[in-house]
Amino acid sequence: MPWLFHIFLAIHVGAGVAALTSFWGAVVTRKGGPAHRRWGFVFSAAIYTAASQALGMGALSLVWPLAMHPQLTDAVLYRGMFGTMMVYLGLLAMSMTRYGLVMVANRRDHDANRHWSMLAVQGVTMVAAGLCLVHGLYLLNRNGPVMEPILMVMVSLLGFGTTITYFRYIFAPRPSARAYIPEHFKAMVATGIAAYTAFLSVGLIEMFPAHAFNPAIWAIPSMAGMGIIIHYLRQYKPATKAQPAE
Template sequence: MRRRQLMPWLFNIILVVHVIAGAVALTSCWGSVLTRKGGPAHRRWGKAFTTSIYAASFMALGMGLLSLRWPLAMHPQLTDETLYRGLFGWMMIYLALLTMSMTRYGLQMVANKCNHAANRHWSMVALQIAVLATGTNCFVQGLMLNQPLMIGVSIIGFGTTATYLWYMFKPAPGARDYIPEHLKAMVATGIAAYTAFLSVGLIELFPEHAFNPIIWVLPTVVGVGIIGYFLRTLPGRARAAAKATQSTT
């Protein structure tokens, strides 16, 4: 009983760290989007973004584990233990791993741009398997709890795992194929950060709208627009970079 009473204190400490890291991620992601890709400023903003995302994700993993074990102790204002063990336990654990996966994948695409085989490191594959396993569990729990939100977010993980593994095991990608892979993964991480911000904020301010699908979809719509813009302009950027290189040689 005493341990159960102490758990909310630990949860609140983790939550504070999670919120601070999330706030840094929410602001620094725009620095990465708006600065010249590959330039010093872009790398600095990117480092701040990925570091804060990792911190926020690890804190989310901790909150998910605590909510899984003591769902009502973590959320005393709630009453349905089974429902919130699923939403704040199983789903949060899955989303934390999914965000870590997207972030690591995006970083490794740049780090391994000259060594594609390194993308198949066991830790990269293991992380994709973990996302697939927790996503499948989230999907099953969503069916059992009749929660479309859990079902929907699990499908996102199935899609990212399939596309990431496909590229990781692609025999001979093009010399610049890593660029759209990096872009898509990092913007997807930003989508995850803003989705979490909107949903958690609504839980506190407007609980009746916390699981409104429109709120969860909005960051995705914006993020997909950003991805589409950069993919459409990528060929022109590549030609401009090639001309700049030729003019200096």
């Protein structure tokens, strides 16, 4: 089935390029304006497409890891990296994108955020994070403290933190009228971080295999994304009440 893997990969790469470029269009345009919405639509569609192809590649890598990646030799290790973890990351990207879009769509109806489909997406993502964690711990025990299973454990914890945060907001009784704005920002920028992290990891595997799983390299998009989130969240801090004159 390598031919099918290569089809998934080609679509994944094309959608990934569209996501990487449209992300900045959404970041720099006026929030809520027509241009921002257009860029956001392109970014979201590209992420959904890239993530769906990641699910396909991950499923094939779970069944035939060495046939899909003939340059590798350890089937057990890379079934985890390119199978379990790739499926999980595809689900995580979809769940973050859906959450960010739903926050805007339901900005005037918070109860609608508790629709079964939203809860199911987050629940499935949390289960996938758990499977990635268990698989990573198994590989740590099998292979020792090498970077690949360490990375699986690290990214699985990210999924737990993300879904727990989303559930907390979804079930919050009465968030403020503008609370959806930072939720939208955080989810969409986090999706952009995931896209750039995937881009770096795939590129490094091809060009610099020894550094493909270097956490310092993987941290670069996270640091840039956190800077963007902090910058925009400062603009949406609740206004402090004026003190009464004495």
